Amino acid sequence: MKWFISPKALRRRGVVGMNQRNAQFIAELNPRRNYPLVDDKLLTKKLALDAGIAVPELYGVIETNHDIRNLARIVGEHDDFVIKPAHGSGGNGIVVILGRLQGQFRKASGQIIDQAGMAHHVSNILSGMYSLGGRPDKAMIEYRVHFHPMFEGISFQGVPDIRTVVYKGYPVMAMVRLPTRDSDGKANLHQGAVGAGIDMASGCTTRGVWRHQIIDLHPDTGMPIGGLHIPGWDRLLVLAAECFELTGLGYLGVDLVLDRDRGPLILELNARPGLAVQLANDSGLGQRIALIDAAIGKNGQPTAPASARAAFAQARFR
Amino acid sequence: MLQRFHLPLLILLLCGASLGLFVHKVHGLGFPLLPAQTTDSWIVEARISFEPTGGPVTARVFVPGEPRHLVLLDEHFISRGYGLTTDQAGDNREAVWTTRQPSGRQTLYYRATVAQLERERQGSVVPYPGPVNLPDLEEPYRSAAEAVVQRVRERSADITSFATVLIRDMNNTLDENMALFVSRNHTDRDRVQTAVQLLAGARIPARMVHGIPLTDRARDLQPQVWLEVHNTREWVAINPNTGAVGYPPNFLVWWHGDQDPVRLQRARNPQISFAVTRNIQDAVDVAQQRAELMDSRAVDFSLFGLPIQTQNMYRVLLLVPVGAMIIVLLRNVIGVQTFGTFMPILIALSFRETQLLGGVILFTLIVSLGLAIRFYLERLKLLLVPRLAAVVMVVIMLMLMLSILSHNLGIEHGLAIALFPIVILAMTIERMSLVWEEHGPADAIRQGIGSLAVAVVGYLVMINPYIEHLFFVFPELLLIVLAMTLLLGRYTGYRLSELLRFRALRGHP
Numbered sequence: 118m119k120w121f122i123s124p125k126a127l128r129r130r131g132v133v134g135m136n137q138r139n140a141q142f143i144a145e146l147n148p149r150r151n152y153p154l155v156d157d158k159l160l161t162k163k164l165a166l167d168a169g170i171a172v173p174e175l176y177g178v179i180e181t182n183h184d185i186r187n188l189a190r191i192v193g194e195h196d197d198f199v200i201k202p203a204h205g206s207g208g209n210g211i212v213v214i215l216g217r218l219q220g221q222f223r224k225a226s227g228q229i230i231d232q233a234g235m236a237h238h239v240s241n242i243l244s245g246m247y248s249l250g251g252r253p254d255k256a257m258i259e260y261r262v263h264f265h266p267m268f269e270g271i272s273f274q275g276v277p278d279i280r281t282v283v284y285k286g287y288p289v290m291a292m293v294r295l296p297t298r299d300s301d302g303k304a305n306l307h308q309g310a311v312g313a314g315i316d317m318a319s320g321c322t323t324r325g326v327w328r329h330q331i332i333d334l335h336p337d338t339g340m341p342i343g344g345l346h347i348p349g350w351d352r353l354l355v356l357a358a359e360c361f362e363l364t365g366l367g368y369l370g371v372d373l374v375l376d377r378d379r380g381p382l383i384l385e386l387n388a389r390p391g392l393a394v395q396l397a398n399d400s401g402l403g404q405r406i407a408l409i410d411a412a413i414g415k416n417g418q419p420t421a422p423a424s425a426r427a428a429f430a431q432a433r434f435r
Numbered sequence: 436m437l438q439r440f441h442l443p444l445l446i447l448l449l450c451g452a453s454l455g456l457f458v459h460k461v462h463g464l465g466f467p468l469l470p471a472q473t474t475d476s477w478i479v480e481a482r483i484s485f486e487p488t489g490g491p492v493t494a495r496v497f498v499p500g501e502p503r504h505l506v507l508l509d510e511h512f513i514s515r516g517y518g519l520t521t522d523q524a525g526d527n528r529e530a531v532w533t534t535r536q537p538s539g540r541q542t543l544y545y546r547a548t549v550a551q552l553e554r555e556r557q558g559s560v561v562p563y564p565g566p567v568n569l570p571d572l573e574e575p576y577r578s579a580a581e582a583v584v585q586r587v588r589e590r591s592a593d594i595t596s597f598a599t600v601l602i603r604d605m606n607n608t609l610d611e612n613m614a615l616f617v618s619r620n621h622t623d624r625d626r627v628q629t630a631v632q633l634l635a636g637a638r639i640p641a642r643m644v645h646g647i648p649l650t651d652r653a654r655d656l657q658p659q660v661w662l663e664v665h666n667t668r669e670w671v672a673i674n675p676n677t678g679a680v681g682y683p684p685n686f687l688v689w690w691h692g693d694q695d696p697v698r699l700q701r702a703r704n705p706q707i708s709f710a711v712t713r714n715i716q717d718a719v720d721v722a723q724q725r726a727e728l729m730d731s732r733a734v735d736f737s738l739f740g741l742p743i744q745t746q747n748m749y750r751v752l753l754l755v756p757v758g759a760m761i762i763v764l765l766r767n768v769i770g771v772q773t774f775g776t777f778m779p780i781l782i783a784l785s786f787r788e789t790q791l792l793g794g795v796i797l798f799t800l801i802v803s804l805g806l807a808i809r810f811y812l813e814r815l816k817l818l819l820v821p822r823l824a825a826v827v828m829v830v831i832m833l834m835l836m837l838s839i840l841s842h843n844l845g846i847e848h849g850l851a852i853a854l855f856p857i858v859i860l861a862m863t864i865e866r867m868s869l870v871w872e873e874h875g876p877a878d879a880i881r882q883g884i885g886s887l888a889v890a891v892v893g894y895l896v897m898i899n900p901y902i903e904h905l906f907f908v909f910p911e912l913l914l915i916v917l918a919m920t921l922l923l924g925r926y927t928g929y930r931l932s933e934l935l936r937f938r939a940l941r942g943h944p
Contacts, residue, residue: 121934122941132937134929136767141927182818209869237816244819246869301875308874331939396939 131403132395138368146285146367147388154364155386159203159257164363170356171382173374174260178203182243185236191258199262200235202242203255208303210247212238213261213275225274225302262382265375267348270340271295271311275302276374279315279353282390282402283369286361286419288354288430289405291315292397293322293347298337304372311335312397313342317434320350326396353381354427360386362423405434442925446918453914460909464726465552467718470904474718476508476550477649479687480710483545485702487537493700496707497645497690498545500528505549505649505687508724513544526642526691541702548714549649549687550721563667566638579612580636586610587637594639594666595673595680601633602662602678623660627675628693630662640665643693644672647709649685656709658689658696719908738910746907751784753906754897756916758783761893763923770932773886774866781856782886783893791894795887797837798860802883804833805864806871813868827861 127134133142154160165172176198177191192198196217202210212235213225221231230238239256241247248254261276268277275296282289292312296302299309306312311332314323325332325342334341347353357371360383370390373381395401412429413419419426460466465474483496498521499507512519517532532543572580587604591597604610605617605626616629627643634641645658661682662673672682682688690696697705723739738749758780765771773779786794808829812822834857863886871879896902906912 120938122938124929124934126941127929127934127937130940132929132933132940134927134933135770136930137927140925233816240816240818246819307878326939329936329939396937399940401940 127401128403131401131405131407133392133402133406135392138392142284142368143389147369148365151365152388155366155369155388156206157203158201158205158385159255161363161383161386165360165383168359168363170359170363171379173199173262173376173382173384176258176260179239179243179256179258182240185239185243188236188239188258189232197261199259200239200242201257201259202247203257204248204252205242205254206247208305208308210238210242211303213302215261227274262374262384263377265348265377267345268293268295268375270338271313271335271342271345273297273302273335273337275300275304275310278304278384279347279373279375280390280394281354281357281371281373282394283357283361283371284402284406284409285367285413285417286358286423287409287426288317288357289402289409289434290394290398290400291317291354291357292394295325295335295342297327297335299328306391306393306397311342312393314394314398314400315347315350317354318431320347320353321345322347324397324399326393326399329396331399348375349381351427351431354430355424356381356383358423358426358430361419364388408433442921446922449914449918449921453911453918456911457909460722460911464722465718466722466908468905470900473715474550474721475685476548476714476716476721477685477687478712478714479547479549479647479649480712481545481696481707482542482710483697483705483707484540484542485697485699485705486540487702490701491533491535492537492541492702494532494541494543494702494705495524495698496530496532496543496545497524497527497694497696498530499547499549499687499689500526502549502688504552504682505685506552506725507547508550508721509548511544511546513546517543537702550716550725551685552725563665564640567635567640569638570632570635572632572636576615579615580633582612583610583616583633584637586612594664595671597637597639598630598634598641598662598664598671598673599678599680601630602673602675605630605633606676606678623675624693627660627662630675634664642670642691644688645690645696646682646686646688647711648683649687649711649713651713652711654708654710656711658709659686661686661688663691738907750903750907751787753910753913754903755780755784756913757902757906758893758897760916760920760923761896762889763920765889765892767923767926768930770930771885771889772882773889774863774870774882775859775886778859778863779886779889780893781859782890783897785856786890786894787898791891791898794894795891798887798890800837801830801833801860802864802867805830805860806868809864809868823861823865826864827857830857830861830864 154164159175159178162172162175176193176195177187179185179188179191197213197215199214200212205211212230214222214230215225216223218229221229222235224230242254242256245253264272264276271277272295277293277295279291279293281291292314294304294306295311295313296304297309297311301308304310306326309328311325311327313325315321316323322343322345325335327336333343353373353375356373360369360371361367364386366386366388368388368390370387372384372387374384376382392402410417421429461468467474479499481496481498483494485492485494498510500523512530512532514532516537517534520531522529522531530545570580583601583604587597587600591600604613616633617626621629624643631641631643641662641664644661644663646661647656647658660675662675663670664673665671671680673680695705697707699705719739723737738746741749759777762773762777762780766773766776782794782798789797805826809822809826812825817825867879867883870882
């Protein structure tokens with residue numbers, strides 16, 4: 118059992134490395150001026166709403182320390198909600214409140230947080246603790262996604278989401294990110310979440326990867342990960358493809374959630390999506406990207422509508 | 436097309452410029468490749484004394500001109516109340532001292548610092564003076580000289596070997612013709628005079644040479660006499676005792692011809708004596724002076740012209756690019772994770788002061804203590820900037836305590852701690868605590884160790900005296916570092932760490 122893979126084997130499998138991603142995809146396809154569109158989640162939300170794409174409902178925004186006293190008013194009668202930094206990255210700084218408990222709030226992790234604790238957290242967000250480069254930030258309070266029952270047995274706290282990598286408007290590869298006890302309810306693979314590959318054609322999960330190993334059962338719940346069909350998969354791929362027009366970013370990560378009541382919602386967009394999706398799908402991005410480049414030309418721009426691009430992905434990527 | 440070759444061309448250009456200058460400085464000017472290298476140089480002193488006979492005195496003294504294998508780094512003419520000019524007198528360079536009213540015995544000094552040249556001086560080729568006239572000799576000398584020349588010519592191939600054979604014959608006077616010219620009690624000077632005469636019999640231009648062998652330490656040296664013949668291209672030195680060709684190493688030619696070195700007007704009793712001291716000089720200094728004498732532009736832009744303090748600053752500063760390239764290498768090719776991009780290099784720079792082991796221990800100590808304080812501050816629910824400020828203050832107080840503690844324990848390393856970049860440390864603590872909270876202690880410790888490892892590697896490279904010396908003496912090498920970094924900037928291959936990360940993909944062909 119070797120503990121590494123040779124670069125030759127990686128290249129044969131079309132695996133994209135960090136350097137290639139940074140130099141050839143992000144640097145070349147993602148114009149820097151478009152970054153704010155995805156780095157500022159408030160802006161993303163507004164863009165998506167304008168384009169008629171569903172997002173979690175925004176309850177309110179806190180922009181200054183002075184406004185923190187409005188927190189209670191913004192939360193209002195909602196029993197559950199999410200506080201997140203507008204410029205956060207990697208799921209940092211997000212607090213998910215599941216319910217109330219005698220004037221206090223219960224977090225997704227089960228811990229109890231009081232009003233003052235929440236105010237402090239918001240203040241940390243405002244001071245830029247979770248933003249890129251430590252710049253002052255805004256705090257968003259929004260609708261908490263009630264995830265679709267199909268994920269019931271295969272996620273531990275937190276909200277599972279569906280990450281789709283979109284290359285030049287074509288959905289290339291996707292995975293379901295399942296929170297675990299390790300990941301503390303977060304859906305980031307490097308924090309210990311499970312990534313489950315998705316068959317592009319059918320929308321069925323294939324297998325999972327967790328901390329560099331391939332797994333078939335969820336590490337916390339013991340339920341099988343593979344073989345689950347994601348409802349509304351076709352619609353979901355079109356949504357992801359539409360985000361290209363929204364942002365103009367040629368290499369884009371689209372994070373969608375399946376809400377029990379409201380269907381697929383765009384949670385956030387990412388201008389620097391990671392490469393773990395390759396592990397979850399047991400396949401490299403390289404070959405699929407080559408197919409897209411062959412279809413529209415190396416320096417070409419997509420002309421087909423989002424639905425056609427999603428159909429292309431379903432037909433060609435397996 | 437242009438787009439494609441732009442970067443390779445730029446890299447080639449940078450490397451070419453850098454290497455060109457580098458090679459010129461090493462080979463042309465003799466800048467040392469290794470640190471603390473020394474070069475021999477000699478201080479040669481001529482002491483001239485005479486007695487004035489009344490009236491204004493003129494003293495003409497030969498001084499070394501442009502020796503072929505040596506370079507005069509520095510010259511001093513020491514005299515009180517004398518006017519001085521130097522000019523060219525035939526083959527020789529001459530110093531002319533003049534004074535109006537000297538009284539008592541006069542002493543003048545000429546002092547020069549001499550160093551070896553890496554390569555023989557070019558361009559000072561003396562043109563062939565043409566065949567000399569036959570000497571006007573009386574019989575029996577005339578026919579004896581003809582016989583000698585005839586005998587030598589039979590056994591020689593060219594001018595140089597003719598001279599060599601002639602000298603050997605003179606030192607081995609079995610030949611009766613030769614015995615007419617050479618006697619046992621002849622001095623070297625007489626011998627060379629005779630040789631010049633005999634060579635003239637073969638119409639070969641020859642001259643007498645006086646020079647000083649540069650030895651370790653010698654006083655009251657008398658100049659040695661050598662023979663030079665012109666082989667139609669250049670003057671060739673012949674040892675008058677053995678006939679061997681060429682000067683010994685470190686032979687300083689003082690003057691040509693059989694004149695006296697000191698010629699006086701209105702003075703008498705000239706005396707001249709020579710002294711030599713060997714002087715070990717920093718090779719860099721010698722190269723510097725040599726380059727100045729050779730009018731090289733390369734040194735006009737060297738760091739050695741700066742004030743010492745600035746020089747010392749650049750000694751360190753020039754290593755930062757090297758460290759930066761190491762960071763590029765470790766992050767983009769190896770894939771080490773660190774806190775901050777260049778934080779490890781700043782830590783590595785401070786390791787230079789604290790030494791490695793002490794530095795690592797102190798760094799770990801401060802960061803862990805700071806982390807503990809940071810977690811405590813977290814409970815006070817402070818705003819970000821005040822909390823960072825508080826961490827900075829605590830870090831400084833921790834340093835203070837560690838310094839006092841280690842001083843009292845007699846460990847001097849603790850004192851250098853103050854050179855750690857405090858703000859960088861505070862930021863490290865802050866970032867580490869964030870990673871700790873968000874990604875768990877495993878990630879935080881992994882990144883912390885990564886940063887420390889990069890700092891240690893950077894330190895080991897930067898502490899290397901060879902590297903420090905190379906970049907200080909040859910700052911043009913930075914262009915190569917720049918070129919390498921640009922090259923690495925286009926590296927889109929896998930990182931070493933990714934071979935591990937993607938190992939789960941190994942299963943299927």
